Amino acid sequence: MSSGKEMRDLPDRTFWLASEDEIRNAETTDVYFVYTLQILEKKGLDPKVIMEVYLRNLPYPDGWGVVSGIYEVAKLLEGLPLNVRAMEEGEIFLVSPNSIIYEPVIQIEGKYRDFAKYENPMLGLICMSSGISSKAARVKMCAGDKVVFSFGTRRSHPALAPMIERATYIGGFDNVSNVLGAKMMGKKPVGTMPHALIQCFGDQKIAWKSFDEIMPKEIPRIALVDTFSDEKTEAIMALETLGEKLYGIRLDTPRSRRGNWRKIIEEVKWELKIRGAEKVKIFVSGGLDEDAILELRDLVDGFGVGTGVSNAPTFDFSAKIIELKIDGRDIFRAKRGDIAGKKEVYRAHDRFDDIVTFYKNPKPRGYYPLLSDLIKNGKIVRKFKSLDEIRESVLSKVKILKNVKPNLRWV
Numbered sequence: 001m002s003s004g005k006e007m008r009d010l011p012d013r014t015f016w017l018a019s020e021d022e023i024r025n026a027e028t029t030d031v032y033f034v035y036t037l038q039i040l041e042k043k044g045l046d047p048k049v050i051m052e053v054y055l056r057n058l059p060y061p062d063g064w065g066v067v068s069g070i071y072e073v074a075k076l077l078e079g080l081p082l083n084v085r086a087m088e089e090g091e092i093f094l095v096s097p098n099s100i101i102y103e104p105v106i107q108i109e110g111k112y113r114d115f116a117k118y119e120n121p122m123l124g125l126i127c128m129s130s131g132i133s134s135k136a137a138r139v140k141m142c143a144g145d146k147v148v149f150s151f152g153t154r155r156s157h158p159a160l161a162p163m164i165e166r167a168t169y170i171g172g173f174d175n176v177s178n179v180l181g182a183k184m185m186g187k188k189p190v191g192t193m194p195h196a197l198i199q200c201f202g203d204q205k206i207a208w209k210s211f212d213e214i215m216p217k218e219i220p221r222i223a224l225v226d227t228f229s230d231e232k233t234e235a236i237m238a239l240e241t242l243g244e245k246l247y248g249i250r251l252d253t254p255r256s257r258r259g260n261w262r263k264i265i266e267e268v269k270w271e272l273k274i275r276g277a278e279k280v281k282i283f284v285s286g287g288l289d290e291d292a293i294l295e296l297r298d299l300v301d302g303f304g305v306g307t308g309v310s311n312a313p314t315f316d317f318s319a320k321i322i323e324l325k326i327d328g329r330d331i332f333r334a335k336r337g338d339i340a341g342k343k344e345v346y347r348a349h350d351r352f353d354d355i356v357t358f359y360k361n362p363k364p365r366g367y368y369p370l371l372s373d374l375i376k377n378g379k380i381v382r383k384f385k386s387l388d389e390i391r392e393s394v395l396s397k398v399k400i401l402k403n404v405k406p407n408l409r410w411v
Ligand code: PCP
Pocket: 151, 152, 155, 193, 194, 195, 196, 252, 285, 286, 287, 288, 304, 305, 306, 307, 308
């Protein structure tokens, strides 16, 4: 593709996307790994190493994250002559910015030349997904028992839609709106109507009636009530139009009209209540984050969160050689700023008290290891839990985290 000339179609694809095979063959690696391999091969150097993947800095002050993407890392490295240990998909890991200690979420043991090129795609598979799952867990933590739906795939490259939806669900979201993402997760997608439906009809009542007439019964009748006029007016209009069939209303109030959104929602609730419709659920969406959810959660029944979670800060996990095995001997060789030696991570689950120690040290009593085998001699040995099981485990751990101060130390 010569620079400066008119942009021509890609010869072998439509979108600027790596194919599954290109990802699996590590063609999305950075060139300096290719150079490294050429040099090691020319020099006949083929060291056996231990590499640990860990996070040093969290974009959140409370010191915990949710690791996700482990399943895909297993599929990426499957077949390579490696032994890989990792935390469970959806495991909570701790980060202590004031200490040199870190919790490895993945540990790879093997000949460096056999996996050097895979560092890039491997990190890519957990950095973005874990960022989204960790944000989703915080958003759900703020929403408490109110439902939170993922509305965010329109804010990212469509190729990533299934990954985004999976990551939000692992983080605790109750469901997702993306059709392909939901299908791959074995879920029924959620969502009722965009403003476009009402704009096409030019009349809210006809649009709501048409929705009710045509949509299968199991789709809840949630009317969008902010298209042409005030939310209170449209909420009353929706109740008069659908009556008993009105399951809920959605407010996606444009920012320019939000003013004190809390008061607008209170007005709507009051007007519905005095008309005997206090059971009508209230959903809100549009630019929501933790603060907005904390502000509104006592008033509403559910939230649709998009950008706030799909564009969550990505985690900059690092993958670093921390030890070489030469003639069976541990050669400690960490770079500056890192600590050498293969590590174990142990947790007292009831209080998120974590201990990181050199793998040869005894297991502390009452503490449980967080790292376990993922791949043995290139074969995946991990029995992956279902998405629902992973989500439940994240929600139960986040519940504990709400009441304890996680602590990370080393011995
Ligand atoms: C979209 C959707 C949600 C928004 C996006 C979620 O709103 O209805 O409210 O994304 P966000 O958290 O990134 O804002 P619009 O595109 O305004 O409306 P429509 O529903 O008509 O698509």
